[in-house]
Amino acid sequence: MEKSFNPATHKYLIDGKPATGVTTIISVLAKPALIGWAARMATEYMENIIRKGEHDLTDETVLLDVLDGAKNAHNKKKEDAGTHGTDTHALVEEYIKATIRDGVVFDIAEDHDANLFFPVRKFAHWAIANVDHFLFAERQMYDTERFIAGTADFAYIGKDGKKYMADFKTSSGIYGIDYWLQVTAYRMLAEGEGDEPYDGATVVRMGRDGSFEVQQLNEYLLYKEAFLACLMLYRLQAHNKPEVKEKTYAKKSTN
Numbered sequence: 001m002e003k004s005f006n007p008a009t010h011k012y013l014i015d016g017k018p019a020t021g022v023t024t025i026i027s028v029l030a031k032p033a034l035i036g037w038a039a040r041m042a043t044e045y046m047e048n049i050i051r052k053g054e055h056d057l058t059d060e061t062v063l064l065d066v067l068d069g070a071k072n073a074h075n076k077k078k079e080d081a082g083t084h085g086t087d088t089h090a091l092v093e094e095y096i097k098a099t100i101r102d103g104v105v106f107d108i109a110e111d112h113d114a115n116l117f118f119p120v121r122k123f124a125h126w127a128i129a130n131v132d133h134f135l136f137a138e139r140q141m142y143d144t145e146r147f148i149a150g151t152a153d154f155a156y157i158g159k160d161g162k163k164y165m166a167d168f169k170t171s172s173g174i175y176g177i178d179y180w181l182q183v184t185a186y187r188m189l190a191e192g193e194g195d196e197p198y199d200g201a202t203v204v205r206m207g208r209d210g211s212f213e214v215q216q217l218n219e220y221l222l223y224k225e226a227f228l229a230c231l232m233l234y235r236l237q238a239h240n241k242p243e244v245k246e247k248t249y250a251k252k253s254t255n
Contacts, residue, residue, distance in 0.1 A: 003142045003149075012149035014142060020234065022150030022185040026178055028233045042070040088170050088206060089153070091120045096137035096154050105131050122212040123168075123204065130214075132157045141189035146231065152186035155198070162199035164216075165190060169205040174215055177223070179203045181230065184223040 004013045012019040049055055049066055057063050099105045108124040127134075135155040142149045153168040165187040167179060183201040191197060201217040217223070 001144045003140075003144070005140050005149075005151075012140070012142065014144055014147060014149070017147075019142065019147050019149040020231075022148065022182055022189075025148065025185070025227070025231050025234045026181050028230050028237065029176070029178060029181075045070045088120075089168060092123055092153070092168050093137045095120050095124060096134045099127070100134050100137070103133075105133065122210075123206060126204065126212070126214060127156075130158055132159050132161075135163075139190075141186065141193055143189055143192050148185075148189075148231065150182075150186055150189055152183075152190065155190070156202075163196070164200050164202045165198050166202040166204060169203060170207060171205060172207055172209075172211075174203055174205055174213065177226070180217050180223055181227045183217070184220060185227045187220065188224055188227070 001015050002013075005011070006013065010021075012021060046066070049069075050057075055062050055066055057066065095108070105127050106124070107128060108121045133156065135157065136152075137154045138151055139155075140149065140151045152165060154166050156164055156166060158164055165183050167183045167186070169179060180201065180203070183203060187198050187201060198220075199218075201220075203215050203217075205211070205213050205215075
């Protein structure tokens with residue numbers, strides 16, 4: 001089967017047909033905390049508008065514009081965070097590929113590229129202390145039987161001699177099971193493509209505020225089952241969309 005990735009649409013293709021991405025599958029999980037977060041973003045937006053006193057809120061047109069801004073405040077926040085995440089991911093990827101190319105995990109301070117120095121220095125210091133060598137960065141993987149795909153941030157052999165699948169995050173924290181299901185899915189895809197079994201998983205988080213943390217996961221089978229359950233739910237939800245049910249009914253009617 002022919003496998004490819006379209007960066008413009010961020011779609012994985014198997015024989016020209018879109019495969020379901022890992023993060024899309026995990027999106028079936030409920031995220032109740034996001035509701036409160038979105039409400040808080042709207043409230044903070046309004047508080048800032050009122051505090052500055054630059055808008056005439058007695059004018060209906062102005063008020064409606066401000067309310068529209070409050071309604072979309074959480075989207076603006078996500079867009080800003082997404083830009084930061086994309087930039088930081090790119091720098092981490094560049095650093096990892098440089099260590100693979102040079103054959104050594106090095107300190108950023110010793111690297112010639114000044115653009116890497118501040119954003120990725122904490123990651124480099126963690127790597128020096130914990131990583132024997134990196135295996136890859138930004139690897140696209142496919143499961144043609146399940147018709148799913150995903151891109152793993154990196155994998156490495158630790159100084160403990162164990163092999164880890166890993167994901168890099170720029171969020172404010174490591175919450176719930178989403179990240180662990182994601183990195184477990186990448187491990188499943190990698191081993192399905194022929195990789196020798198991994199020993200565990202790692203999530204590295206570097207927040208916009210400069211915070212840095214690393215968490216490990218040694219459990220695999222339970223999280224693999226949970227991910228496959230998400231896949232089943234996702235496919236069931238897709239199958240039960242009105243347009244899908246109508247097509248299914250139309251096919252049956254023509255027989």
